[in-house]
Amino acid sequence: MNTERKTRALQVGSVAVGGGAPVSVQSMCNTDTRDIAATLTQIRALEAAGCEIVRCAVPDMDAANALHGIVDGCTIPLIADIHFDYRLALQAVDSGVAGLRINPGNIGESWKVAEVVRACSERRLPIRIGVNGGSLEKELLERHGHATAQAMVESALGHIRIVEELGYDQMKVSLKASDVRRTVEAYRLLADQVDYPLHIGITEAGTTWAGTIKSAVGLGALLYDGIGDTLRVSLTGDPVEEVRVGWEILKSLKLRQRGPVFVSCPTCGRCQIDLIRVAEEVEVRLQQLTAPLTIAVMGCVVNGPGEAREADLGIAGGKEMGLLFRKGEIVRRLPQAELADALVEEALALAERLEEQ
Numbered sequence: 001m002n003t004e005r006k007t008r009a010l011q012v013g014s015v016a017v018g019g020g021a022p023v024s025v026q027s028m029c030n031t032d033t034r035d036i037a038a039t040l041t042q043i044r045a046l047e048a049a050g051c052e053i054v055r056c057a058v059p060d061m062d063a064a065n066a067l068h069g070i071v072d073g074c075t076i077p078l079i080a081d082i083h084f085d086y087r088l089a090l091q092a093v094d095s096g097v098a099g100l101r102i103n104p105g106n107i108g109e110s111w112k113v114a115e116v117v118r119a120c121s122e123r124r125l126p127i128r129i130g131v132n133g134g135s136l137e138k139e140l141l142e143r144h145g146h147a148t149a150q151a152m153v154e155s156a157l158g159h160i161r162i163v164e165e166l167g168y169d170q171m172k173v174s175l176k177a178s179d180v181r182r183t184v185e186a187y188r189l190l191a192d193q194v195d196y197p198l199h200i201g202i203t204e205a206g207t208t209w210a211g212t213i214k215s216a217v218g219l220g221a222l223l224y225d226g227i228g229d230t231l232r233v234s235l236t237g238d239p240v241e242e243v244r245v246g247w248e249i250l251k252s253l254k255l256r257q258r259g260p261v262f263v264s265c266p267t268c269g270r271c272q273i274d275l276i277r278v279a280e281e282v283e284v285r286l287q288q289l290t291a292p293l294t295i296a297v298m299g300c301v302v303n304g305p306g307e308a309r310e311a312d313l314g315i316a317g318g319k320e321m322g323l324l325f326r327k328g329e330i331v332r333r334l335p336q337a338e339l340a341d342a343l344v345e346e347a348l349a350l351a352e353r354l355e356e357q
Ligand code: SF4
Pocket: 265, 266, 267, 268, 269, 270, 271, 298, 299, 300, 301, 302, 303, 304
């Protein structure tokens, strides 16, 4: 795994992005931004799940005017997502957002772009250049035939150049397509050419089930190559799931730690307890835990004791019973009906001890 690739350091409100900072997890509200109360309720749910930067769409001036109230009630950095209208960008900056997602090439006359860049530079706000395969410039589509990885990179370089020529360099870049291979290829090409932090994601990835898989494959390939400074998983579903999936991707590559890492066996003919129910129940009940624990839920004596011993906590199933391991030692022998409760209880107690340390 390549951990050598270093990008420039940016500050998105309280969150460092790039320059070797931990890969941060973002999401985007799907509430009506004008509804401040609903948006803040969703932001709090996202934050509880581990969201570190949140973005809101700003389609009109009413939404831009609502940003002030959202920023006031929000404890994580807020990014305003803007297309085309420089006045919305200026209003967002005035409202105290921590950054903009806007493509300078789409704003229109150069004086409008200059106004937006000047407003950002006065507050040192980062601008994310967000290239999307579905909305590439006509000229690039004509020249490349369709939205190829190369065309996406050229689009990003064009937007970057506009901002650089205005003397500003606080930028991060995304190159999202709904096609995993094209997205990975585009990020690899761009990573060789610029050292701006990269916001990675597979856009319009699909429903929670399919989108999770596509995102894990695409983001996993990039992160393994050391590409990606902040990520957003895009799912047609509850954005809280985006955050959970984002964390799981980072945890699986050991790039970040947050909450339990579960090890559980697929079960087979040797399993004599209802292991699937125990594993699912324990996972749901420990969803809010932030302490980094490894928890093994194993069906029988073949691999069970080994995995359970390696984990912070584990159970190894036997005949309608299970052995509970803590830090490698058998601490209890339990009937199967009590396994989930006992594991959850032990995990909460261990998490509390970790937090006290
Ligand atoms: Fe089967 Fe035991 Fe392996 Fe689980 S741990 S898959 S029950 S052999």
